[in-house]
Amino acid sequence: SRSRSLCSRYYHRPTLACASRASNRTSLHIQTPTMQLLSSAAFVSAVVAATMSPAAASGGLSQRRSSMRGGIDARALDRELNEAMGEAMGCGGQVDKQRLAHVEQTLAPMWRTLPKNAAGNLERRSLRYLVHRHFSRESALHIRGFEPSRPSNASGWGDADILSQRVPGFVERVLESQHKLERGFTLGDAASMVVALEQLVFDSEGSLLERVYGERGVPVTGTLGQRDLEQLLEAYMVHWMLGDDEEGARMLLANSSLLEEAMPHWGQLVSFTHGQVRSMAHARRASPRSARAEGFARPGQNALAAQYSFEDAHRIVGGITTSFASFWDSECASMKAQLVDMDPHRTGRVPLSRFYGTGLDADWRFGESEEYLRELGALDETGWRGKQVIIPNYVQAASNCIVASAHYLVCCPSECEAMLGEIEAQVGAPAARPSELLAIVGNMSSQTTLDDDLPPSVDAALVSQLGQIADANGGEVPLHGRLFAQWLHYAFPRECPFPHKSGAVVTATPSEFGDRYIASNEEMQRHAAAANTSELPQGLDKEELQWMSQWSPDEELIADHVSGGLRAPWERGCCALGGVALLAAAALLGAARRGGRK
DSSP states (O other): OOOOOOOOOOOEEESSSSOOOEEEEEOOOOOOOOOSSSOOHHHHHHHHTTTTTHHHHHHHHHHHHHHTOOOHHHHHHHHHHHHHHHHHOTTTSSOOOHHHHHHHHHHHHHHHHHHHOSSSSSSSSHHHHHHHHHHHHHHHHHEETTTTTTOOOOOOSSSHHHHHHHHHHHHHHHHHHHSSSOOOBBBHHHHHHHHHHHHHHHHHHHHHHHHHHHHTTTTSSOOOOOOHHHHHHHHHHHHHHTTTTTHHHHHHHTOOOHHHHHSSHHHHHHHHHHHHHHHHHHHHHHHHHHHHOOOOOOOOOTSSSHHHHHHHHHHHHHHHHHHHHHHHHHHHHHHHHHHTTTTTTTTEEEEHHHHHHHHSSSSSSSSBBBBHHHHHTOOEEOOOTOOEEEEHHHTTTTOOOOESSEEEEOOOHHHHHOOOHHHHHHHSSEEEEEHHHHHHHHHHOOSBBBBBBBOOOHHHHHHHHHHHHTTTTTSSTTTTHHHHHHHHHHHHHTTTTOOOOOOOOOOOOOHOOOOGGGGOOOHHHHTTTOOOOOOOOOOOTTTTTTTTTOOOOOOOOSSSSTSSSSOTTTOOOOOOOOOOOOHHHHHHOOOOOOOOOO
């Protein structure tokens, strides 16, 4: 065992009150969601099936699925939460005041536009909404349990719901011990919550990193050269992306050829990881004093000696977590571009027949079953055109989150988040008159591509709808309500997801959803066969397409005292088990499909 505090980036440690956690910590590991089609369990079963009898392979898969349901230790989670809260809120030290000030400054524009109680503070649901959007905007992290539309007593999916309920509840209890519930939460409380959750995320990464050290037989008290560290971090990336699928991670790490074949873009992932190490080395050489101040080097360390401690590696993986969505954004953009190519009428929707027609020819994309798409809230079934996949809802769906851990998911960045942020910055209040919003939105563009930078098509119908929202709210439009989120969807149909009413859609990862998360070849071929007959003349306008057939007049506001919660464009797929066999299994699936069509 070791006595080493994992308190790090933003915390001073004058005592050992926060130390010695690692030797007693029980790590939490949950299967990650897939980037697209197949869960990690499915990937492992496919590989294992090649080396085992069918009966043995099936039995192993069943055992893994059973273990995924019961893999969360409530006491271990309480311990991790206690440690993170202690470090962020006290525990013998204090939060870095500069970090708190920076977070407060970042939250302030959004804070100004949220509805307040009589004391000028936020209620609980608004606080969760603020924290959720902050992490989504800053690093495309979705903290489990902070979905703004999630009711406090929602049951969710299986044992993983412990995370959804305990993480935000635990933080709130810490804050409530200092501020009476009836007074609500201040901007400082919100910043403290963000910093505490950052520490929780950072500590969870340290737990996984320590496990990788152990598997490779590397003592955490020693140092590594640059090449050894790079190889260790490659192993960390495989474990991080595959989540709780330890068997799959071991198989891939033991076979470099299989790793490269099963995980498309592996070479780019390696380059990205090595780049994080080189960035630390450069910071040390360029300015040793600044590197020490920022945590890139330790006092007395030779900047020219490429030796790295566990703390150095921990800091690097922390940077990987917060920057990974930006690195992966090109993959998200590529997926969206394919969908946009199937949407010539600019409705933000793709006929299911074309979606599956593309999926049959692709290596790994666009294969979720109709039932699963409906569950994800990515299927529009209201118009005369038949079933259509809603582009932004699909891109932001749980099946497209590339990484998951016990405490967070990493998903595609939200384009709509930036648009709402621009509106909030200019309005600076919880509501605005329709004329003000029309002026702001009229100067924005969808920026789908560099060659497709068009202003929104705010026609007479949308102007009328905005006016009706204002008429129902004293002449102003609430910025954080379902109806304005819906209006933004139709103003920017390819960027802003359609906001379903609370409880209408329950998001789930493939493993949560079950065996029918992926469409069979027969189902896809049946839908794709209708593609030619469903093609529409280019000259049809949106009104003829009845493209707003999904519009609903039901409002839901974010504040507790008004209504149930906002189910808005920034809702992310709630999370539990899933597995990133990633593009891994997808590669095998693509090969199987191509072989089956020969």
